Amino acid sequence: MAKEVNNQEENYSLWYNNLVTKADLAENSAVRGCMVIKPYGYAIWEKMQADLDRRFKETGHVNAYFPLFIPKSFLSREAEHVEGFAKECAVVTHHRLMANPNGQGLIVDPDARLEEELVVRPTSETIIWNTYKDWIKSYRDLPILCNQWANVVRWEMRTRIFLRTAEFLWQEGHTAHATREEAEEETLRMAEVYASFARETMALPVILGKKSASERFAGALETLCIEAMMQDGKALQSGTSHFLGQNFAKAFDVKFATKAGGLEYVWASSWGVSTRLMGALVMAHGDNKGLVIPPKLAPLQVVMVPIYKGEEEMGRVVEHLKKIQKGLETKGISTKIDDRDHLRSGFKFAEWELKGVPVRIAVGPRDMEQGTVEVARRDTLEKSVVSQAGISTHIHSLLSDIQDNMYQKALSFREAHTHRVNSYAEFKERIEDGGFFLCHWDGTAETEERIKNETKATLRVIPFDHDGETGTCMVTGKPSAQRVIFARAY
């Protein structure tokens, strides 16, 4: 492990208990790997949604909603798409229950079998393109730039909280364009939106690039992705944007009349990020004291803890904190005064650290006398005593510092665990310690497959940003146009 203490296994409950619980479904339930997102966890997701929505709208997109159920036949229209998803679909076969004639309880009414089974969407390309067929007649109807916030179900063999749950929340954008170029530009634009969201809002450094053919989305001609490094050195695909060519237009017969009077198939893109981002956030920033939430996503940015003895003193300290709170709120900072009087301050400190609140303010009688407050930052765990005058401004810029520092810290971590490796022998040895490996690769699926089988590492991303150095494949010695990133991944 790249960083011994900060791996997911050890900090699993520390990081996740405030965000989610395992779904406590009834015995005998075949549903596995579902999660309950607690209010605190969901509040972070809502912040992510709001930020992403803003970015989507700035790039001209609108939200819509499409059905949860997809007729089975839709899925089979696009050959590669079915192949990719067929093995993990939840299927609805009946629409009614009845009292069990042989005893108590309910059984599925055998007379209520659906003529055509419905698939619970694993992704919505098919049902959306079935709709787009009706929406698109002319070049004047294009482009269509829709996004939907939804839940999807993928019946994975093995699940893992946030990273691979059977049901997850996400957004999926589905766009339709008149030209190939336009669709390709859109694909890149949205990958870039994801990259800047990750960097600016999540304080998560990501590598933007494309996937190899074997890692591509089922039905896509090109898949772009952002790839992040977790603190155990493993890679996490955090968002994808696909250029779908005319595959879905052909499968659903979506043509448009061109200005010149011709009839052409529509070009498409689709892109999505999911609650997996929550996992990325947690695993990239968490430490041994719990979560560390970047200020831009923190449901609560500043928690205020009064220090006091006795009810009378508590009243005075809390009143004092309320004044400070008012100042912070006028700067748009979210705050909470923790006035629970059955808990000691030390306990509260630990508890808010566990939740990852970026800044903690503590004020006691001593501070009130001296006109100071104690300010503690979650990212570095540093405490300082600052003057109460100008506290709002101080906190405001501190939050911004924390946001930047968290990004820089994660970036330094990634850089320290990214290695340029030229020999396959060295690769095999060092992959055991985790991290990203910048290697030359001959571009073939065979080599990729071999590396995967022998080392469990996969080709994560072919980065757009590279130094242009050419070389020879570390495995086969054949020519390589650029270095690519191999890593073990979640």
Next chain:
RNA sequence: CGGGGUGUAGCGCAGUUGGCUAGCGCGCCACGUUCGGGACGUGGAGGCCGGAGGUUCGAGUCCUCUCACCCCGACCA
């Protein structure tokens, strides 16, 4: 679906070669003392020991069958 492991209070666990009333820590409730980094005392509530069947005078403990969960593979965002 293969290989391994675990099911006992809300959480984490102990429970010996079967033995009588099933325990501990944390948490929870009440009262009191505390209160600048996870306080302490006293009292209290909370269990069909995953489920079914068997062996036995007696099963948390042994046997059979099941179910669920966790870890490692195959599959995947």
